[in-house]
Amino acid sequence: MSAPEKAALTEAIVASGLEARFGARTIFSGIDVNVVPGRISGVVGPSGSGKTTLLRIVAGLAKPTAGQVDRPALQPAGGIGMLAQNPRQVCNPRWTLRRLVAEPATIGRRSCDVESIAERVGLEVSLLDRFPGQVSDGQLQRVCLGRLLVQAPRFVFCDEPTSMLDPVSARAVVAILQCLVDDGAGMMLVSHNRRLVERRCAEIVELGGSRVSGR
Numbered sequence: 008m009s010a011p012e013k014a015a016l017t018e019a020i021v022a023s024g025l026e027a028r029f030g031a032r033t034i035f036s037g038i039d040v041n042v043v044p045g046r047i048s049g050v051v052g053p054s055g056s057g058k059t060t061l062l063r064i065v066a067g068l069a070k071p072t073a074g075q076v077d078r079p080a081l082q083p084a085g086g087i088g089m090l091a092q093n094p095r096q097v098c099n100p101r102w103t104l105r106r107l108v109a110e111p112a113t114i115g116r117r118s119c120d121v122e123s124i125a126e127r128v129g130l131e132v133s134l135l136d137r138f139p140g141q142v143s144d145g146q147l148q149r150v151c152l153g154r155l156l157v158q159a160p161r162f163v164f165c166d167e168p169t170s171m172l173d174p175v176s177a178r179a180v181v182a183i184l185q186c187l188v189d190d191g192a193g194m195m196l197v198s199h200n201r202r203l204v205e206r207r208c209a210e211i212v213e214l215g216g217s218r219v220s221g222r
């Protein structure tokens with residue numbers, strides 16, 4: 008490994024020898040993955056192979072039954088951001104879109120220009136005073152992206168972020184995620200869309216099979 012590669016890993020989440028077992032069932036074992044600033048690590052595999060479980064372990068939301076995850080020191084508020092498959096499961100239905108987008112700034116007691124964030128993610132400003140039940144899945148996923156831009160996390164964990172969206176919305180979501188990465192975030196992306204993963208990811212973990220590649 009070259010010196011710059013070693014330096015990049017000191018800022019990365021480095022997971023090695025991960026195993027997940029539920030009861031007597033081993034879902035995966037011996038998985039190594041790095042989430043490196045400015046790069047996307049992809050996770051692919053058939054349904055039930057453990058992609059979400061791996062994402063949750065690397066994000067620190069679940070513990071592996073073996074192996075370890077080393078993370079750089081992170082600020083609690085800006086450290087880790089998540090983008091879920093179904094935005095309705097993570098957006099408070101009683102909050103306006105404006106409040107949802109601004110929440111990370113509210114928590115951090117800072118101001119944010121919600122309207123310019125909305126424009127950046129392609130969300131019509133006229134929708135900002137609506138509630139989640141009054142907009143489409145694609146519009147609500149853009150709200151979640153807006154929240155991520157406000158939060159500006161160092162690491163972003165995305166679980167099938169485009170699978171509920173039409174192709175136009177999906178392309179828009181991917182473009183904004185790529186902007187976060189270009190701005191220096193490290194990203195882990197779970198997707199059934201192998202083409203997307205092969206095109207965007209520097210490293211790919213294939214579950215239900217073998218480790219694939221690093222570039």
Ligand SMILES: Nc1ncnc2c1ncn2[C@@H]1O[C@H](COP(=O)(O)OP(=O)(O)OP(=O)(O)O)[C@@H](O)[C@H]1O
Nearest residue numbers: 029030034052053054055056057058059060061214
């Ligand atoms: N808390 C749990 N207790 C028991 N089994 C679990 C638990 N969480 C996940 N599993 C099982 O582990 C396996 C992997 O689940 P996971 O959701 O990680 O797969 P996945 O690859 O993300 O699937 P999909 O592509 O369908 O979303 C599944 O068989 C699931 O039923």
